Amino acid sequence: MRSLESLLLFMGGGEVVLLLFTAGPVNITWAEEKKNVVNIFQCFYPAQATGEALLNLFTTVNNSVNPSGRLPYTWYKYANQIPSMVDYSMKEKTYRYFSGEPLYPFGFGLTYTTYNYSNLVVPATVKIGEPVPVQVTVTNTGLFDGDEVVQVYIHWLTTKEPMPNLQLVAVDRVFIQKHTNVTVKLTIDAQSMAVWTDKGFVIEPGSIQVYVGGQLPNQKKTVPSNVLTATFKIVEAKL
Incomplete structure (x- = not known):
């Protein structure tokens, strides 16, 4: 992640769209806080049509493509919000019991419309x-x-x-x-x-x-x- 932060600094504040190819949450609090990161897409692990799908998403293909995904988990803001793996209680786990402020809540997702x-x-x-x-x-x-x-x-x-x-x-x-x-x-x-x-x-x-x-x-x-x-x-x- 530090290399990505360095890249943003190298670009001199130009607008950046961040694409994440991950199975779950990673530490991107720094990206959320940077004004020149204008969009963040959680892409998970897509298949061979990834490039075409992203092109359609960015160009909207005559206003016919609109993202509508929602997060299936709570995206924690800081590592210290994540409960210990040896704690088998439900305290502070998932949206159902979490009492802190997440980076992105369960069920969160933006679109091009309102x-x-x-x-x-x-x-x-x-x-x-x-x-x-x-x-x-x-x-x-x-x-x-x-x-x-x-x-x-x-x-x-x-x-x-x-x-x-x-x-x-x-x-x-x-x-x-x-x-x-x-x-x-x-x-x-x-x-x-x-x-x-x-x-x-x-x-x-x-x-x-x-x-x-x-x-x-x-x-x-x-x-x-x-x-x-x-x-x-x-x-x-x-x-």
Whole structure:
């Protein structure tokens, strides 16, 4: 990484697009902090059509190509944020338990367009064991057609059991033409609301907060779209 930093200095501050061919996160905090690094692409390990794919991505091919990938992991900012390999607890591991500030959050990813979320519909109450229907309107407010990755997270408000800070419970990839909107319907399965107890996983009565958007909620590093929130209550079914 030091050689890359030296290269940027050698270029005299010219604009740089950084391409990463890695299986997972590496230390690029320095690149995020440099103003002349204008774009960073996580390419993973692509195949023989890599050059053509990147050319299409950079030129957009008549506005028809638009990146829409999302990170499948938390990209830590500093090495000291990574838990020890011999610590088998879940403390500070994954987006579900991490309490620090990552370089890039789980589910993060930029595109050439922008989106707006509105008209979130979630039932006020559901019976134990029933799924929760979620409906939201997503508008492509930018200049490019694109795929938006709609993400639904929940947070337990009333349980006394130690549960994750957030839990991804539904996701969908939706193609939306520019200046149009679509209605997206998703479902939170009953098992996703279960709480771990001494008796195993149990669905408890209580309140759960829902977050719906194209990103993990409450993050310093965000994508240019909003996150909607709602609350529903789980109630016991009458016999």
